[in-house]
Amino acid sequence: MLRRSVRCLVFVCLAILAGCFSAAAQQAPPASQPAPAAQTPPAAGAMSAPPSPHGQTFPQDPTYAQPSGMGCPGQVFKVFQFPANMIPRIDGNADDWAIVPDDYAVGIDKMHDDTGKHPAPDPTSLDVKVKVGWVKGENRLYFLYQAYDKYWDFARPDLHNDTFEIVVDGDLSGGPLIAEMHPNRDITPWEAFFSMQSVHAQNYHIFTPAEGKDWTMMWGPQQWLKELPYSNHAYNYNFRPGQPGKLTLEFYITPFDYAAAEGPLRSIPSKLTENKLIGLSWAVIDYNDVNSNGNDGFWNLSNQHKMYGNASFLCEFRLMPLEPQFRKAIDAQWSFTVVDMDRKVVAFKDESVGATSWKWDFGDGTSSTDEFPIHTFPGAGRYTVILDVTGPAGTSRLSKVWGVNLE
Numbered sequence: 001m002l003r004r005s006v007r008c009l010v011f012v013c014l015a016i017l018a019g020c021f022s023a024a025a026q027q028a029p030p031a032s033q034p035a036p037a038a039q040t041p042p043a044a045g046a047m048s049a050p051p052s053p054h055g056q057t058f059p060q061d062p063t064y065a066q067p068s069g070m071g072c073p074g075q076v077f078k079v080f081q082f083p084a085n086m087i088p089r090i091d092g093n094a095d096d097w098a099i100v101p102d103d104y105a106v107g108i109d110k111m112h113d114d115t116g117k118h119p120a121p122d123p124t125s126l127d128v129k130v131k132v133g134w135v136k137g138e139n140r141l142y143f144l145y146q147a148y149d150k151y152w153d154f155a156r157p158d159l160h161n162d163t164f165e166i167v168v169d170g171d172l173s174g175g176p177l178i179a180e181m182h183p184n185r186d187i188t189p190w191e192a193f194f195s196m197q198s199v200h201a202q203n204y205h206i207f208t209p210a211e212g213k214d215w216t217m218m219w220g221p222q223q224w225l226k227e228l229p230y231s232n233h234a235y236n237y238n239f240r241p242g243q244p245g246k247l248t249l250e251f252y253i254t255p256f257d258y259a260a261a262e263g264p265l266r267s268i269p270s271k272l273t274e275n276k277l278i279g280l281s282w283a284v285i286d287y288n289d290v291n292s293n294g295n296d297g298f299w300n301l302s303n304q305h306k307m308y309g310n311a312s313f314l315c316e317f318r319l320m321p322l323e324p325q326f327r328k329a330i331d332a333q334w335s336f337t338v339v340d341m342d343r344k345v346v347a348f349k350d351e352s353v354g355a356t357s358w359k360w361d362f363g364d365g366t367s368s369t370d371e372f373p374i375h376t377f378p379g380a381g382r383y384t385v386i387l388d389v390t391g392p393a394g395t396s397r398l399s400k401v402w403g404v405n406l407e
Helices: 002-027 094-099 189-196
Strands: 076-081 126-134 141-149 163-169 202-207 216-218 231-236 245-253 256-258 277-285 298-300 315-319 334-340 345-350 357-361 374-376 381-391 394-406
Touching: 076 277, 094 141, 126 277, 141 163, 163 245, 202 245, 334 394, 345 381
Parallel strands: 076 126, 076 315
Antiparallel strands: 126 141, 141 245, 163 202, 163 277, 202 216, 231 245, 277 298, 277 315, 334 345, 345 374, 357 381, 381 394
16 A cells, blocks of 8 residues: 555656646747758859749738639620631731721720829820730630830840730639749749749730840740740831830730640640630830839739739630621531540531521431431441531531541
């Protein structure tokens, strides 16, 4: 009994001592702290993170995950559809754009200066008009940028240059597109840059004009995007640095749902289709003093300044159908998908204009009057399929000679 009591007393004493040591450890600083690791200054020309032309960083913040199209709530801009035989030539001449109605133009009256230096646009100092177009069957966006500036600033070889900055999100998926906003804070800034920057939405800083430098700074590792066949450009102007004047810039770009850093092989271009909504916005960065490092205005179409880093802050643009004067009253059109090559099953899709009845000739002795037939062919072969349509404006036919090939 005495031995058990002594043992209990020892345990109690040890517990009291342990509590005392623990309290002391929490109240008193440790006797010595290891010295922090010495910071090695970066070598000349090196930097710890990818630079930003906007000079800002973005902390991790759930507010950056927002629905798409927040930049211009309640408003949808229009993208003009060029007829296939009237695709604009990239030559700096605006004549090809004369067919685009004025209600497609976006002027500086729709923009605002984020810097607060200018409460309202002054067209005698800076005036801008932008039209955007597309062609059915292509995955390009065409731009006509026309501007007047009282002081064109483009003499320096760096970012200090009058600039038309655009951001495009071809599938309106939204979300951050620059490395500073990468959600994974465990990777390095350069890993974030190469894995995320301009991958699902692309940012272009287009110099207006560019002399002695690339026409655009592609803000991301996908430098191949600013070359043919993914983009092209042409200027028309007759002023020199520091002078006033008018500029016409004509260009196209190719939006990508996934743009890989190493090139187009793994990349996925955005599919542009009639009536599709895309994310798009732009800002005009106006410089008025070649000796100053600051700009004289950031004229933004979006109501969100950080649209350049987050595709959720872009505006909605609709890829419009052809204007009525360019449409045929009735026009047979169709496409198909091989559903099952082994069983020779093909799904046909009518894409006609003005049709109210359909007759398909599948080239194997069978036919259908369905609008969207699914047909099983008797065997391998090259089939000529014909669609005849009828509507209020008459009839139309489209035959695709040996267009359906089955093995």
